[in-house]
Amino acid sequence: MTERFTKAAARNIFYGGSLFFFAAFVSLTAASHIYVVNTGTDSKGLTDSVARGKHVWEKNSCINCHTLLGEGAYFAPELGNVWIRYGGDKDPEGARAALAGWMAAQPSGIEGRRQMPQFHLTEQEVNDLAAFLEWTSRINTQNWPPKISG
Amino acid sequence: MKYESQKVALPYFYGALALFGVQLLVGLLAGTVYVLPNVLSELLPFNILRMIHTNALIVWLLMGFFGAAYYLIPEEAERELHSPKLAYIQFGLFMFGALAAVVGYVFRIHEGREFLEQPTWIKVAIVVVALMFLYNISMTVLKGRRTVITNILVMGLWGIAIFFLFSFYNPTNLALDKMYWWYVVHLWVEGVWELVMASILAFLMIKMTGVDREIVEKWLYAIVGLALFSGLLGTGHHYYWIGTPGYWQWIGSLFSTLEVAPFFFMVVFAVKMVLKGGRDHPNKAALLWSVGCAVTAFFGAGVWGFLHTLSWVNYYTHGTQVTAAHGHLAFFGAYVMINLAIFSYAMPHLRGVAPYHQTLNKASFWLMTGGMTVMTFALTFAGVVQVHLQRVMGMDYMTVQAEIAPFYWVRLAAGAAVFIGAALYLYALLGPVPASRKTTGIGAAVQPAE
Numbered sequence: 001m002t003e004r005f006t007k008a009a010a011r012n013i014f015y016g017g018s019l020f021f022f023a024a025f026v027s028l029t030a031a032s033h034i035y036v037v038n039t040g041t042d043s044k045g046l047t048d049s050v051a052r053g054k055h056v057w058e059k060n061s062c063i064n065c066h067t068l069l070g071e072g073a074y075f076a077p078e079l080g081n082v083w084i085r086y087g088g089d090k091d092p093e094g095a096r097a098a099l100a101g102w103m104a105a106q107p108s109g110i111e112g113r114r115q116m117p118q119f120h121l122t123e124q125e126v127n128d129l130a131a132f133l134e135w136t137s138r139i140n141t142q143n144w145p146p147k148i149s150g
Numbered sequence: 151m152k153y154e155s156q157k158v159a160l161p162y163f164y165g166a167l168a169l170f171g172v173q174l175l176v177g178l179l180a181g182t183v184y185v186l187p188n189v190l191s192e193l194l195p196f197n198i199l200r201m202i203h204t205n206a207l208i209v210w211l212l213m214g215f216f217g218a219a220y221y222l223i224p225e226e227a228e229r230e231l232h233s234p235k236l237a238y239i240q241f242g243l244f245m246f247g248a249l250a251a252v253v254g255y256v257f258r259i260h261e262g263r264e265f266l267e268q269p270t271w272i273k274v275a276i277v278v279v280a281l282m283f284l285y286n287i288s289m290t291v292l293k294g295r296r297t298v299i300t301n302i303l304v305m306g307l308w309g310i311a312i313f314f315l316f317s318f319y320n321p322t323n324l325a326l327d328k329m330y331w332w333y334v335v336h337l338w339v340e341g342v343w344e345l346v347m348a349s350i351l352a353f354l355m356i357k358m359t360g361v362d363r364e365i366v367e368k369w370l371y372a373i374v375g376l377a378l379f380s381g382l383l384g385t386g387h388h389y390y391w392i393g394t395p396g397y398w399q400w401i402g403s404l405f406s407t408l409e410v411a412p413f414f415f416m417v418v419f420a421v422k423m424v425l426k427g428g429r430d431h432p433n434k435a436a437l438l439w440s441v442g443c444a445v446t447a448f449f450g451a452g453v454w455g456f457l458h459t460l461s462w463v464n465y466y467t468h469g470t471q472v473t474a475a476h477g478h479l480a481f482f483g484a485y486v487m488i489n490l491a492i493f494s495y496a497m498p499h500l501r502g503v504a505p506y507h508q509t510l511n512k513a514s515f516w517l518m519t520g521g522m523t524v525m526t527f528a529l530t531f532a533g534v535v536q537v538h539l540q541r542v543m544g545m546d547y548m549t550v551q552a553e554i555a556p557f558y559w560v561r562l563a564a565g566a567a568v569f570i571g572a573a574l575y576l577y578a579l580l581g582p583v584p585a586s587r588k589t590t591g592i593g594a595a596v597q598p599a600e
Contacts, residue, residue, distance in 0.1 A: 011298070013371070028386075074474050078469060139393040140393055
């Protein structure tokens, strides 16, 4: 580095620049917060059942096998659009029954196939989880994922 | 070692290395489950294994950072640590919290948000530990000599504590939850952790190459400046598909492309300092880890990050094995290696001997780095095939996973190599010191010039 670029100059650029970019980042996330609440998600449809379903999702650490909107572990299928994959947008009752059946049937015990644990969910918990996954499937994800396969 | 209180770094290094062992052992198990899925499936399912694997990693890296700070701050500030006793209490509390969390996970006690699974009382304990630590080092720095290295290091460590506070905020709205979750996760590893990493690297360069402090510090400012200028808005690459506005696609693409720059300059910096310094420092293993850290971080965090960060690429790769490939090499290159570098440098000083087991230590470097490289390629290839079959052709997830199974075998073998490498490293660092190295004379002779 040249002599003209002094340590004091480097220091001032570092502190000034960092402050500027931090302020820019905070402003943009504040704008995003408003967007998420008003446009990106269905805030009105965020019922108690959806909230409880999110808790079921967390309590059983689903995220450490599955991805949800692409984030999580990569050991099991994407679940952000699982509601659509189960046909829930057309037949919600059918999707809910299919989910309940799936949860009850785990683990499959099939040799050589990845095993999902039995989480012993109550009927209410399965319904709440379904509500949460349904609500999640309506988040505006800019058309991600590219295919229904997730 | 110039100051008696630098010794408090020792338990931190031991604790970090113990948890490193846990992380690798559980990682090896998780890699086994990928190829033999019925293993442990009821006793310790994959989600619990992964939770322990990632949490042990984060905690041991932090523990290593704490130890590194306790080692280098007295030397930089030119005075004893404010309170060694507080540092020991802090260690006990932190280690207890870490072990309690791991044991709790085995019994399914966790809060279920990725990486932030710690129960609330442990999160609170982490904050208390962080405050004890920050008080201790800030007091030491304030009363002593201020250097750029301590300024940046302390700033990074304060940032770690401040952004961790977002882990207490868990809104019901999933999109908001995700958005603020990244305030912890991204602003840590692609923000303030880079300050910690760069300042430790700068310290090692001053000590081992003998290059003038003025020059190193100018580089340090430039590198951490680039890290924050690119990394803060680079958070945008996590905001493409989670319900946040579309403008993040171009902001994230632009700024996260620039995130390669600080890592590139770290390589230039490390190589240039070593060539320019011309000091023949006896601890060749520590030097290898330091330069290796900059290079591997450039590939893992820089190149592999860029590979899938542009929004129109990420649209297809997001949440596939490509992400896993990047995650593994980035964490290893940037944060595991900087820790192993400072441990390698500091241990002979802390034990009061000349550098020892150098050949073994260097062998462990090549075995671990080689293993991680093979693992990264295996996961990258798996990811590319997965992207094509699942995201382009629209094939079902489980069918695709069966197609890419061979790559998971390669990954497991690579993981085993890393594990053996780590075992060699532990012996090289903690094993008995050969009699010929026990002369403190050499150790005293290599006190660095400033």
